[in-house]
Amino acid sequence: MKTNLRLILSLGAIALFTLTLAAFSLSQDPWSVPDKYKNMKNTTGGKDSDGVGEELYAQHCKSCHGKEGFGDGTKAKELKTEMRDLSSKEVQSQTDGVLYYKGIIGRDEMPNFEKKIGDVEDRWMVVNYIRTMAE
Numbered sequence: 361m362k363t364n365l366r367l368i369l370s371l372g373a374i375a376l377f378t379l380t381l382a383a384f385s386l387s388q389d390p391w392s393v394p395d396k397y398k399n400m401k402n403t404t405g406g407k408d409s410d411g412v413g414e415e416l417y418a419q420h421c422k423s424c425h426g427k428e429g430f431g432d433g434t435k436a437k438e439l440k441t442e443m444r445d446l447s448s449k450e451v452q453s454q455t456d457g458v459l460y461y462k463g464i465i466g467r468d469e470m471p472n473f474e475k476k477i478g479d480v481e482d483r484w485m486v487v488n489y490i491r492t493m494a495e
């Protein structure tokens with residue numbers, strides 16, 4: 361009887377351990393955004409003037425993030441990294457500076473756009489456009 365209990369307890373412990381591990385590997389690594397970007401001021405007043413941001417988004421971002429930012433672009437299936445829904449509260453609750461860093465500097469499968477979108481004001485327009493996706 362004693363050994364049975366021990367067996368059940370250890371199986372339980374193994375199951376718990378496996379579940380914790382799975383939960384961890386599913387969640388994304390948090391980004392470390394340098395203070396310089398976190399506190400960066402959006403110099404454009406927050407409006408996507410003349411649809412510049414919308415156009416740049418369609419050209420550079422839509423293929424992965426999808427038309428409405430849901431993460432359902434045509435290239436999304438090829439990616440190993442999960443994308444959060446750009447229209448979601450989790451994404452929208454971040455500062456403009458953080459969105460700028462993630463969306464322009466990027467990391468790993470999120471490409472860097474400093475060359476392709478060279479103009480700082482244009483980059484802010486993309487951030488401003490992402491703001492229009494808010495649920």
Ligand code: HEC
Binds near residue numbers: 420459
């Ligand atoms: C090749 C596919 C691809 C393209 C193109 C792409 N992204 Fe991403 N993006 C990703 C992936 C994958 C992630 C998740 C990265 C991670 O969490 O490590 C991501 C994450 C992001 C995030 C962070 C969202 C969050 O979780 O807070 C923002 C913002 C973002 N992208 C904006 C952009 C913008 C703006 C463009 C275009 C200028 C763009 N992306 C183009 C693949 C892409």
